[in-house]
Amino acid sequence: MEPISGCKVFGAFKAFYGIEGVTPVIHGPIGCYWGTLYHQAAQDENSLKATCSAIYDRDVVFGAEDKLEHAIDVAKKYYNPKIIAILGCCVASIIGDDIKTVRKHCDIPSFYVDAAGFKGTEWEGYEDALLEFLPIMKDGGEEEGKVNILGFDTVSPKTRADIKEIKRLLALSGYEVNAVLAVDTTLEQIERMPSVKKNIVVGGYGLRLAEAMKKEFGTPYEIVDAPYGTYLTKEFLRKVTDGTSEYEEDVTKSLERAYLMIQRIYDMPVGIVADYARATALTKFMEIELGCDVVVSAITSGSPVHPEMDADLFEIHNQLRNADVRSDRLRLILGTSFQKRIAEELDTALIRVAYPAHDEFSLYDDAPYMGYRGMIVLVEKILNLFLNKYPKEDW
């Protein structure tokens, strides 16, 4: 048993960390704190802006509420937050610390998620954390042409670039994005979330909040595939704008320059290992548009639309090994940092497309993987990887 789904606290942290003015306070032993920050590090070093109550033996026996109060004071002193987000880890949950009372005595507003690892996996932490935003939302009537995007975080590779591309395409379609959960969004934008035309739930992530907002404010929502490639991007724009915009960009002009090379990746065996949103969309993109043979499509983390998915790392890697034997040869894995070794073992190219990607930065925010531009970037990356990785082969 080697689960690949992250801990519930990681998911809750991702959701809170992307909101300006919110400082996470991890109420648990230092391992929870380090583990959480480690997985954020390569995508956003700013995520070190969090504090930890650092529970030790004394606190387990006598209760750790005083330590939590101290961690909140430190967060207030150093990060000047508007709201504190308390993430209760396993120990706090087991010993039953009275966090409700700590919050009541705290002179700053707070969110709280019981993020104990035994209470759920990463995506559930993300969903629970987003639900905490509901009470601060204000119903102000619909603003024309605005939408919220749900299902993103600051720690998946290319997130900021993908969001930038989505915003660009929506602007060209006459739409404006209010809040992106949870990437570089302000508390004011969250307050205004019910005033949009609809919530866009990418790949099903954020669905629980979208459902709650529909019930509370009547805000409609739409579940869409992550927009990889021209087909899914067009679909994305059509769904978001209710068919009023079918904005298209001609990517062939760029891709034509490598036309013969692109032909060579038809039928090529590919493995995809990613979260539910990315794995399902990338599988469609690779099969429909690039004509690849996706021999493994593994999902690392379930989602509200498919909660039962709970993957095992060794099992996924065995699938990749078997695929390598069965198929012509596994040429490419679109995966996470955890596929680094198996890619090396199978001498296969690896592109990190999903969280966790702690050994690769995504600094240039104009080079997305999603949207029309993303298609060109992704194809360019695949081709260059092949040309450099397999120099002796007949390309």
Add this chain to the structure above:
Amino acid sequence: MKNDIRIGIYGKGGIGKSVTAANLSAAFSELGLKVLQIGCDPKSDSTRNVVGRRIPTVLGVLRERGYTQEYELDDFVFKGFGGVTCVEAGGPEPGVGCAGRGILTMVETLEKLGLFEEEWDVTIYDVLGDVVCGGFAVPIREGYARTIYIVTSGEFMPLYAANNIGIGIARFGERGGARLGGIIHNARGAKDDAGVVSEFAERVGCTVIGDIPRSDLILKAETEMKTVIEAYPESDIAACFMDLAAQILENKDGVIPRMLSDEEIEELGKKIAMSGIKA
């Protein structure tokens, strides 16, 4: 040759475990034995009547002076009546923290300081009301106590608790942990039916090793922070504890009990209720 008898006293809260444990310690010391009594209950009054006062607790000292300080055994152990060595685990106030983890911390701390390496004739663990979690099962599980005695009256709830404790003992007994030494019947009133306790003991496969009658002297001694062995050594009740101590010394083998099912224990409850109505 040391006796090296290690026993655990379990039972429902308020049933008289601490009174039993303290008087047993005093009785063993009267027999010339080297005794260690460890109170494993956050309310930390197990050894009060042996020492004549409440002693500082292991967890209290650790909390106050810090977990990483250097300690000596004298920081945690205190001498009481007849040279009995006393330790109180201590623990959090009701409703906070994890008292079970506290028991583990206490055991680890004392182990590090070599308390268990000393040669004790008798070691008595007096453990909180029920085996509520893994921490309170440590004395049963880790070989600290080899034989467990359950204190109960003839009322339904203490017997129900006794049955639950027995389930814990059976589980660990099968893995090489402590065995059930027997039942100590602590009569709580005139209506208390020793017959029910005997029947319970027989059905689970053990014996009633001692009958402690209700005695005002116990309460009286308690107000003086003493055991009856110390305060009223000539009394019948003191003799009763002396007998119990002698029985325990003789009783080398325990059993893996076959505890009652929910239906069986409910049946016993009905029987107790009916006999109460008749009386």
